[in-house]
Amino acid sequence: MNFKASQIAEILQGKVEGDPDSLVNDFSKIEESKENSLTFLANPKYEKYIYTTKASVVLVNDDFKPEKDISATLIRVPNAYKALATLLEFYEKSMPQKTGIEQPSFIHESAVLGDSVYVGAFAYIGENAKIGDNVKIYPQAYIGDNVVIEDNSIIYAGVKIYHGCKIGKNCIIHAGAVIGSDGFGFAPDETGEYKKIQQIGIVILEQDVEIGANTCIDRATMGETVVRKGAKLDNLIQIAHNVDVGSRTVMAAQVGVAGSTKIGKECMMGGQVGLAGHLTVPDRVKFGAQSGVPNSVKKEGETLLGSPAINVTDFAKSFIIFKKLPDIYRQINEMEKTLKNITNE
C-alpha cells in the first residue's frame, strides 16, 4: 500500500517540505533507510544520516535546522517520535484482526465469552472462566478455571493463566508468560524434608498492563500478587508471591523480585535487577541494570546501582577508585617503606 507524503502530513497535521507526492510503502530506521520508506529523526545523534538517507520521507521536529541539502521530503511535526508512534499505530490497526473461534479449541460449557472474541485453535478455557469483549486468545493459550479476562486484552500463543487469576482490560500478555504458578514456599519438617506451603492466593493484573514473553508471576500464598495499572514488564521477569508492583512501574528483561516486596509507582528497573523479599521501594526509584537490592529503599526518586545497590553517584565514585586499586596499593606500600625509613632514622 502506497501513501503520499501529503496524505501522511494530513494524518499527523504536519507541514510538508519537499515533494508532497513522494511515495512510501514501508517504515525504516534512519541509519538503514530503504527506498520508498518513511523514517524519522528524533535523536540528534542520528542527524548525520538524514543527509544521505534513501528514504523518501523523514519526520522531523518543527525546530530541526538542516546543515546541508536533504533529498528526502520532510514532514515537520511538534514531536517526530510521537508522530512515528501515531503512524505505527495507524498501520497496525489497518492490519487484519483475528476474530472468531478456531477449531479445535476447548471452551468449558460454563465459561462465558464476550462479543467479538478471538479464540485460536488448541486454546483452553476452563470452568467458569469469564472472557470480556474483544479479547484475543491466541492458539495454545491456557485459561484456567474461574479466570477473569476483561475487555480488549490480548493473550498471545501459549500463555498459561492458572485458576482464579484476574486480568484487567487492555492488557497484553506475550507468548509463554505464566500467570499464577505457585509461590515458592516450603517449611522444613522435623526430619529436614521441605513440606510445601499450599499457595491459595491469586494474581491480579490491573488494566493497561503489558507482560513480556516467558515472564512468570506467581500467585500469592494468601491474598494477591498485584501488578497495578499501566505497569510494563519485559521478557523473562520473575515476580514472586505477594509482590505488589506499583502503577506505571517499568521493568526491563530478566528482573527478579522476591516474595512480598512492595514496589511504588513509576519506578524503573534496568535489566537483570534483583530485589530481595519483604522490601519496600517508594515511588519513582530507579535501579541501574544488574543492581542487587537487599534492603528497603528509603528515599523517593533515588537512583541506585551495584550489588549490593547503593546510591548511583556513590557507586560510580567508588568504582573509579576500584579500577585504580592496584596502583593505589603500590602507592601505599611505597609510602609505608618511606615511613619506615623515616622512623628508623
Added chain:
Amino acid sequence: MNFKASQIAEILQGKVEGDPDSLVNDFSKIEESKENSLTFLANPKYEKYIYTTKASVVLVNDDFKPEKDISATLIRVPNAYKALATLLEFYEKSMPQKTGIEQPSFIHESAVLGDSVYVGAFAYIGENAKIGDNVKIYPQAYIGDNVVIEDNSIIYAGVKIYHGCKIGKNCIIHAGAVIGSDGFGFAPDETGEYKKIQQIGIVILEQDVEIGANTCIDRATMGETVVRKGAKLDNLIQIAHNVDVGSRTVMAAQVGVAGSTKIGKECMMGGQVGLAGHLTVPDRVKFGAQSGVPNSVKKEGETLLGSPAINVTDFAKSFIIFKKLPDIYRQINEMEKTLKNITNE
C-alpha cells in the same frame, strides 16, 4: 464455607482463647487481614498488626504474650506457621481435583497410563510413555516418547518433557518448564563453524522434586542430568547438561548452573546466582543472591557472596571499605603530600 474457631482448633489440636464460635471463610495475611478471615502471627516483626486486625481468628505460638487487648479469637499452637501450612493443605485438598481424559488429547497407543490419571485437552503423550497412578497432566503439556512419570506427580499446563526423561513420584512441574532440551555442546570444525555435539543423555528428577515455571533442565550429553530427592527449584532457572543437584537443595528464581557441576545436598542459593561448569559444591553451602561462582567450593556449610563469590563475611567487610574508597583515596593522597613534605625537609 464457614468454619468455627473451635473446629479449626480441633484440626490443629490447639487451644482457643476468645470466642470459640468466631467464623472464618478465608485466609489472609496479618497486615491486610480481612473480616471473617483466619490469619497467623509467626514473625515477631508483624506483632503490631495483631492488635488492630479485623481477622476473626489468629493462629499464634503457644508462648505468645500479648501486650494489649486483642479483639480476634486466638488459637494457640506449638508452631503457628506450621499450623497454617496444615490448614492450607487441608483447604487445598478439599478443592475439586481434576481427573479423567479431556478431548481432544493425543495419547500414543503404546503409552501406558495408571489409575485415576488426569490428561487435559491438547496434552500429548508420546510412544511408550509410562504414566503412574494419580498423575495429573494439564492441558498442552508435552510428554515425549519413552518418558516415565511416577505416581502422584503433577505436570502443569504447557510443560515440555523431551524423550526418555524420568520423573519420580510426588513431583510438581510448573507451567512452561522444559525438561530434557539439548545440552549446549558444540565443537568448532577446521573452518571455525560450530558443529553440534549430539546430546543423547537424559534428565532424571527423583521423587518429591518441585520445578518452577519456565525453568529449563537440559539433558545430559551422555548419562544423566539429575535433580535429587526433595530438591526445590523456583522459576526461570537454568540447569545445564550433566549437572547433579543434591537432595533437598533449594534454588531461588533465575539461578543458572553450567554443565557438569555437582552440587551437594541441602545447599541454598539466592536469586540470580550463577555457577560455572565442572565445579564441585559440598553439602549445606549457601550462596547469597547474585553470587557468581567461578571455582569449586571447599568447605561444607560455607556461605558465599559476590561475583566472584567469596566468604560472605569477607565480602561484607570489603564492601564496607569499597563504599569509603573515595574518602580513603583522598586520605592517602594527603598522607603522601605530608610524607613528601617531611622527606623534603
Added chain:
Amino acid sequence: MNFKASQIAEILQGKVEGDPDSLVNDFSKIEESKENSLTFLANPKYEKYIYTTKASVVLVNDDFKPEKDISATLIRVPNAYKALATLLEFYEKSMPQKTGIEQPSFIHESAVLGDSVYVGAFAYIGENAKIGDNVKIYPQAYIGDNVVIEDNSIIYAGVKIYHGCKIGKNCIIHAGAVIGSDGFGFAPDETGEYKKIQQIGIVILEQDVEIGANTCIDRATMGETVVRKGAKLDNLIQIAHNVDVGSRTVMAAQVGVAGSTKIGKECMMGGQVGLAGHLTVPDRVKFGAQSGVPNSVKKEGETLLGSPAINVTDFAKSFIIFKKLPDIYRQINEMEKTLKNITNE
C-alpha cells in the same frame, strides 16, 4: 544394539589396541563409565579414570601414552573428542525420525509445506506460512501467519514464532522459545501514561542457528532483529528489538541484550551477561559470566569482566586488592597515626 570395537574403529578410521571384539551398547563419561559402554579421554585431567574404567572401549588421541595397564580396548584417533562427536551423530541419525502430519493439527489452507515434513499434534501453522523440506514441527508449536521456515530446521514442542518471522535452513529452536514477540517500546504521553509503540518489524534467524529452551527474541520496532549464520544461543536468553547478533557468536544461558545493540562475529558470552542498548561490540570479544556492559567495546578480541565490565586482567588485579581492603584500610590508618606522631614531634 551391540557394536564391536573393530566396527567402531572402521567408522572412525582409527586403530584398535586390545580386543577388537569388545562389545559396546551405550556411551558413558569416563568418570562414571559403565560396563559395555564406550567412553573417551580428551582432557588429560581425566586420565586417572582410564586405568580403572569398566567401559569396554575408550577413544584416545593418537599420542596418548598410558602410564599403567588398561583393561579396556583403546581406539586411537587423531582427535578423541571429535571422534566422539562423530559417533554421537552416527547414533542420533540411526534413531527413528519423526515424519508425517499428526492429528489433530491446524494447518491453514494457504500454508505451503515442503516434502518429508513432520507436524506434531496440536501444532498450529498460520496463513501463508511457508515450511521447507524435511522441517520438523513438534507438537504444540505455533507458527504465525506469513512465517517462513527453510529446509531441515527443527522446531521443538511449544515454540512460538510470531507472524512474519523468518527461520533459515538447518536451524534448531528448542521448546518454549519465543521468536518475534513485541519489542519493549513505550513513550509516556502528557499525563505520564505509557503509550505502546507498535512493533512492526520481524526477526530473522539466518542458517545454522540454534536457539535454547525458553529463550526470547523480540521482533524489531521497524526492520529486523537478526541472529546471523551459525550463532548459538543457550536457554533463557533475552534478545531485544533490533539487536544484531554476529555470525558464530555464542551466548551461554540467561544472557540479556538490550535494544539495537550490534554484536560482532565470533564473540563469546558467559552466563548471565547483560548488555545495555545501542552498543557496538566488535568481533571476537569475550565477556566473562555475569559481566554488565554499559558501553560499546572498542577493541576487537578483548576479554571483559565485571559489572560494569572492564578488561579482564584489570578486573582480576583490582579484585585481588578488593579482598584485601579491610587489611589495607588498617594499614593506612596505622600509617596515618605514625605520620601524625612524626609531624607532631
